[in-house]
Amino acid sequence: MRTPLNCFLLVSALLIGAGCASSPSVPSATRGQEGGAGAAPPAQAQPATARTGAAADPASGGPAPAGGGPGEASAAGASGPGQTSEERRAAIDKRLDDSLGSFDAELRTEQQRVAQERDARRAAAAGSAAAEGRGADKSGDSAGTAATEAPPEDTDSSAPGRHPGRHKPRDPSGDLKSEKAGKKPDDNAGNGASAREIPDGSDDDVVARRLRQAAQQETDPELKEKLWQEYIDYKKNAQGK
Amino acid sequence: MRTTDTQRWGMGRALAVLGCAALLAAGGCVMQESKPLPKLNLVQADRQIPQDELLDVVVHPLDAGIPPNLDAKALDKQRINPDIRKAESRYMATQLRGTLESSGQWGAVRVAPESAQFIDVLVSGRILESTGAKLALEITVKDSTGRVWIDARHYQSPPDTGSYKTDAALKARDPFQNLYSAIANDMVAARDALPAGERRDIRRVTQLAFAGDLAPAAMSGYLAKDPKGLVRVARLPATDDPIATRVERIRQRDATVIDTVNGYYANFSDQMSLSYGQWRRASFEEIEKEQRALNQARTRTYLGAAAVLASVLVPNQCSPYDYNCQRVQSAARYGGAIGGTAAFLSGLKKYADAKVHAQALKEMSETFQSEVAPQVIDVEGRTLRLTGTAEEQYRQWRTMLHALYLEENGTPVQVQTEAAPVPSEPVAVDAAH
Incomplete structure (x- = not known):
C-alpha cells in the first residue's frame, strides 16, 4: 500500500522540481501527509496541478485559468510562479x-x-x-460699484469659508x-x-x-x-x- | 370749385412741414441713446451650506454656434467670426464659472472639457449671438442623476454700456455680467427646489458613478435607475471597502486634472480679456454707428422722397390770379423739393456711412481674430495633451483595480463552476491502486 504512495510522492516532487506547476494555490490534500516528504514550498502552492500532472486524472484536473481576468491579473501583478495572492496584491498596490x-x-x-x-x-x-x-x-465710477461683482481671479476654488475642500x-x-x-x-x-x-x-x-x-x-x-x-x-x- | 384760402394755406403748410422734417432728418436729429443697464444682483449664499450638500459644478466650454453650412460672406453678414467664437466659447464659460464661484453657493466650480462627466452639476450651452451690442446664449444644466435643471433656456442681454466707458470699468465688470448672474440665479433656484436628501444623493451618485466607471467589476450594482429614468443609489459600499478606498485616491487625481485644465482656461481668458473687451467695445460702437446711420438713412430717404413727391404731385390749388397764393405755393413746392432732395441724398450718404462702419468692424474683427486664434489652439492643445495622458492613466488604473478585485475575491464565475473539493486522498493513488 505504501509503495504506490511513495511513487506518487516521488513523481510529484519531480514534476514540481521541473517547474511544471503554475496554478494558484489550492489547499493541498497531501500537505499533512507529506510532513517529512520534503516537498518544496512551491509544491504547496500547486498541488492540484501536481496531482493532475502525476495522475492524469480528468476528475481532479482543475479548470484552466479564466481567460481575461486572471490573465490580466497576472499581467498587472507581474506574478511569478511562486507568489501568493497576498504578494500579488501587494505588488499591484505598489504599482x-x-x-x-x-x-x-x-x-x-x-x-x-x-x-x-x-x-x-x-x-x-x-x-x-x-x-x-x-x-x-476720471470716469471710472463704475469700477468701484462693480468691483463686488467681479469674478474672483483665483482659479482655485478652495476659499475655506465657503467651500471647504x-x-x-x-x-x-x-x-x-x-x-x-x-x-x-x-x-x-x-x-x-x-x-x-x-x-x-x-x-x-x-x-x-x-x-x-x-x-x-x-x-x-x-x-x-x-x-x-x-x-x-x-x-x-x-x-x- | 374754387379752393378756399384755408385749404390753400393748409396744403402749403403741409408741404413746408414735410420739407422741414426732411431737412431736420438730414440734420441728424433722429437719435437714440443707449443707457447703462440696471445691475442684476447675484444671489449670494447667506448661510454655510452643509458639506454633503455642497455641489461641485463643471462648466463645459460652450458650443461656438457656428452654422456649418454658411460661407464666409454669410457668416460675415451675421457678424459671426469663427475664431472669435471659439475663443468666446471658452471665455464665456470662464466668466460663468467665476460668477458661480463668487456666489458662494457651490463647491468646486471649474471649466473642463466634455470628457469631464462625473461631476455633481454639469453646465453646457451654445452661443446664439455675440457682438459688443448683444449676447445670447442657450444654456442647459443637469446633475449627475440625469435630472435636467435648466433645459436649453435662452438668455440674452444688451450690454451694460457703463462697462464700456473705460478699460478699468471693462476689467471690473463684464458688459454682459447680468446674463451670467441670471444663469447663476436660475441654477440656485433649481437647486433650492430640491430637498436636502436629493442634493446629498447627487453627491453620492457622482462618487459611485465614477467608481463604477473605473472599477466596473467591483463597483457595479450600487446604482440603479428609478422609473423616471433618474440614477439612484441602490446600496452603498462598505466604509472600509479596499477597492472603494483606492478609487477615492484616483478620484483625487481626477479632481486635480480638472483643476489643472481649469487653470489653462483661466489663463487663456486672462490673456485675451483686455483685447477682447476692447474689441467688444469697438464692436458695440461700430454697430451703434452703423445702426444709427441705417436708421437715419431710412428716415431721410423716405421723408425726402415723400417731400419730393408731395411737391411734385400735389395739384395747383391756387387761382391763376391769386398771386400771393401762387407765391406761397411755389415757395412750398421749392422748399419741399429742395428739402426732400437734400434729405434723400443725405440718406444715400448715410447708407454709405453704414457700410463704412460695417467694414471698420470687419477689419477690427479680423485683427482680433488673428490675435486670438493661436491662443485657442494653444489652450486646446494643452488640454488635449493632459486629458489624453489622464485617459491613458485611467486605463492602466482600471486594469490594476480589476486585478486587485480578482485577487481579493478570487476568480469570478469560474470559482463557482470548479470541480468538487479535492478528497483527502489523491484520486490518482486510489485509481492506481
Missing part, C-alpha cells in the same frame, strides 16, 4: 502607488507652469494698471504664487511716464486704441515710454485736426 506618484509629479509640473504663467501675466497687468492709474481715468488635500503646488505677484513693479519709475498725463482712452479710434494697448502690455520700460509718447502725440494730432 498603483508608483503610478499615482508619477502622475502626481506630472500634474505638479503642469500646475507650477500654470501658476507661473498666471503670475507673470498679473505682474505685467499690475504694471500697466499703475501706468493707467496715473492717467486721466471636499476632496482630500490636493497638491498645493497648484496654488503657487510667486512673490512678485504681490509687489507692484516699478517699471514706470524714473522713465518720466509718471510726470506725463495720459489721456483718457474712451474716445480712441482704432489706431489710438492699438497704441494704447501696446503701451499697456509692454514690459520693457524704455519701449513702454516710447509707446506712451507715441500714443500721446497721436492723440494730440488727432484732436488738433
Whole structure:
C-alpha cells in the first residue's frame, strides 16, 4: 500500500522540481501527509496541478485559468510562479502607488507652469494698471460699484469659508504664487511716464486704441515710454485736426 | 370749385412741414441713446451650506454656434467670426464659472472639457449671438442623476454700456455680467427646489458613478435607475471597502486634472480679456454707428422722397390770379423739393456711412481674430495633451483595480463552476491502486 504512495510522492516532487506547476494555490490534500516528504514550498502552492500532472486524472484536473481576468491579473501583478495572492496584491498596490506618484509629479509640473504663467501675466497687468492709474481715468465710477461683482481671479476654488475642500488635500503646488505677484513693479519709475498725463482712452479710434494697448502690455520700460509718447502725440494730432 | 384760402394755406403748410422734417432728418436729429443697464444682483449664499450638500459644478466650454453650412460672406453678414467664437466659447464659460464661484453657493466650480462627466452639476450651452451690442446664449444644466435643471433656456442681454466707458470699468465688470448672474440665479433656484436628501444623493451618485466607471467589476450594482429614468443609489459600499478606498485616491487625481485644465482656461481668458473687451467695445460702437446711420438713412430717404413727391404731385390749388397764393405755393413746392432732395441724398450718404462702419468692424474683427486664434489652439492643445495622458492613466488604473478585485475575491464565475473539493486522498493513488 505504501509503495504506490511513495511513487506518487516521488513523481510529484519531480514534476514540481521541473517547474511544471503554475496554478494558484489550492489547499493541498497531501500537505499533512507529506510532513517529512520534503516537498518544496512551491509544491504547496500547486498541488492540484501536481496531482493532475502525476495522475492524469480528468476528475481532479482543475479548470484552466479564466481567460481575461486572471490573465490580466497576472499581467498587472507581474506574478511569478511562486507568489501568493497576498504578494500579488501587494505588488499591484505598489504599482498603483508608483503610478499615482508619477502622475502626481506630472500634474505638479503642469500646475507650477500654470501658476507661473498666471503670475507673470498679473505682474505685467499690475504694471500697466499703475501706468493707467496715473492717467486721466476720471470716469471710472463704475469700477468701484462693480468691483463686488467681479469674478474672483483665483482659479482655485478652495476659499475655506465657503467651500471647504471636499476632496482630500490636493497638491498645493497648484496654488503657487510667486512673490512678485504681490509687489507692484516699478517699471514706470524714473522713465518720466509718471510726470506725463495720459489721456483718457474712451474716445480712441482704432489706431489710438492699438497704441494704447501696446503701451499697456509692454514690459520693457524704455519701449513702454516710447509707446506712451507715441500714443500721446497721436492723440494730440488727432484732436488738433 | 374754387379752393378756399384755408385749404390753400393748409396744403402749403403741409408741404413746408414735410420739407422741414426732411431737412431736420438730414440734420441728424433722429437719435437714440443707449443707457447703462440696471445691475442684476447675484444671489449670494447667506448661510454655510452643509458639506454633503455642497455641489461641485463643471462648466463645459460652450458650443461656438457656428452654422456649418454658411460661407464666409454669410457668416460675415451675421457678424459671426469663427475664431472669435471659439475663443468666446471658452471665455464665456470662464466668466460663468467665476460668477458661480463668487456666489458662494457651490463647491468646486471649474471649466473642463466634455470628457469631464462625473461631476455633481454639469453646465453646457451654445452661443446664439455675440457682438459688443448683444449676447445670447442657450444654456442647459443637469446633475449627475440625469435630472435636467435648466433645459436649453435662452438668455440674452444688451450690454451694460457703463462697462464700456473705460478699460478699468471693462476689467471690473463684464458688459454682459447680468446674463451670467441670471444663469447663476436660475441654477440656485433649481437647486433650492430640491430637498436636502436629493442634493446629498447627487453627491453620492457622482462618487459611485465614477467608481463604477473605473472599477466596473467591483463597483457595479450600487446604482440603479428609478422609473423616471433618474440614477439612484441602490446600496452603498462598505466604509472600509479596499477597492472603494483606492478609487477615492484616483478620484483625487481626477479632481486635480480638472483643476489643472481649469487653470489653462483661466489663463487663456486672462490673456485675451483686455483685447477682447476692447474689441467688444469697438464692436458695440461700430454697430451703434452703423445702426444709427441705417436708421437715419431710412428716415431721410423716405421723408425726402415723400417731400419730393408731395411737391411734385400735389395739384395747383391756387387761382391763376391769386398771386400771393401762387407765391406761397411755389415757395412750398421749392422748399419741399429742395428739402426732400437734400434729405434723400443725405440718406444715400448715410447708407454709405453704414457700410463704412460695417467694414471698420470687419477689419477690427479680423485683427482680433488673428490675435486670438493661436491662443485657442494653444489652450486646446494643452488640454488635449493632459486629458489624453489622464485617459491613458485611467486605463492602466482600471486594469490594476480589476486585478486587485480578482485577487481579493478570487476568480469570478469560474470559482463557482470548479470541480468538487479535492478528497483527502489523491484520486490518482486510489485509481492506481
